[in-house]
Amino acid sequence: MPRDTDVELEQRVRLCVVGNLLIDVILRGVAAMPGWGQEVVCSSRLEVVAGQGPNLALAASRLGVSTGLIGNVGKDAAGSRIRRELEEAGIQIERVETSPGGSTAMTIALVRLDGERAFLSDLGCLKDFDGAAMARSWSVACDAQVVALVGSSNLPSLDLEQAARMFAQARECGTVTVFDPGWDPYGWRPATLKGIAAVLAQTEIFLPNQDEAAALTQQDDVRLMLRALAEWCPGVVVIKCGAAGSWCLRQGDVFRVDPLPAEVDNAVGAGDVYDAGVIAGYLSSGDVLEGMIVGTAAASLYVSRRSSRFPELRETMALKDKVLVSHERLAR
Secondary structure, eight states, rough: OOOOOHHHHHHHHHHHEEEEOEEEEEEEEEEEEEOOTOOOOSEEEEEEEEEEEHHHHHHHHHOOOOOEEEEEEEEEEEHHHHHHHHHHOBOOTTTEEETTSOOOEEEEEETTTSOOEEEEEEGGGGOOOOHHHHHHHHHHHSSEEEEEEEGGGOOOOOOHHHHHEEEEEEEEEEEEEEEEOOTTTTOOOOHHHHHHHHTTTSSSSEEOOOOHHHHOOSSSSSHHHHHHHHOOOSSSEEOOOOGOOEEEETEEEEEEEEOOOOSOOOOOTTHHHHHHHHHHHHHHSSSSHHHHHHHHHHHHHHHHHHSSSOOOOHHHHHHTTOEEEEEEEOOO
């Protein structure tokens, strides 16, 4: 079968995701972390295609957004599995490259009894993904309605200042830029912060979680985090706060979107599903707050499921009217 041309891809993709592709091994029911030389027993395990890139792409596709993915996998069984499952889900994977010398990345996710999680990662071939790899596919990104760079903290060779220049190019083409770097396993070094600041200057929707926002701003109050990040980002900043909902700052008003009640199986990937809801809601309405409501509904369905976790648009929209929103004026 001939390879799809750029023109064909452009006609089919509304969202282009650039991110980290890997396999998650999720160990559930971890009551306590083991000490060195010790062992604890979990209650169950699950092995899934994951990473912020695939999670966002799979969730967005289920929400009705045609999606393509830019990234890389290893030349191994795990890489083949990722390609196969993404393609079966309708994700455009022509721009997913194979790194012949490295193994596909893997993360061990330890899930506490209350659903909170911690991660151990082998980045594998993600270390090969750099600005040149991103640039090779950037024409497709610029022709999408939205381009999202996610999981950049797991892409240590990616030059964020170069990525910022590509974001600027996308904005000139009328593409909405979305950024969610994930947690930095290297400790938020000065060079990383400089690169993140450069990307944020070209970002229209920024989607950190509370821990990431706190690390970036050195603040411990969400309102102060929003105010500080608004100095970096000309677009809308949305902070995901788990059980405390999600928050954004818009024209001097702080909006809080409450989470929906859910019996949490595990929260691994919930932030990515929330991001997908924000993008899907924004594409349909042009309103980030509407996107936050859709993201909240989608994430509540996702965290409560053990299988078939990514929710469909129909069931997500059926919950949307149950989501509560409040706002307050941000004090000067």
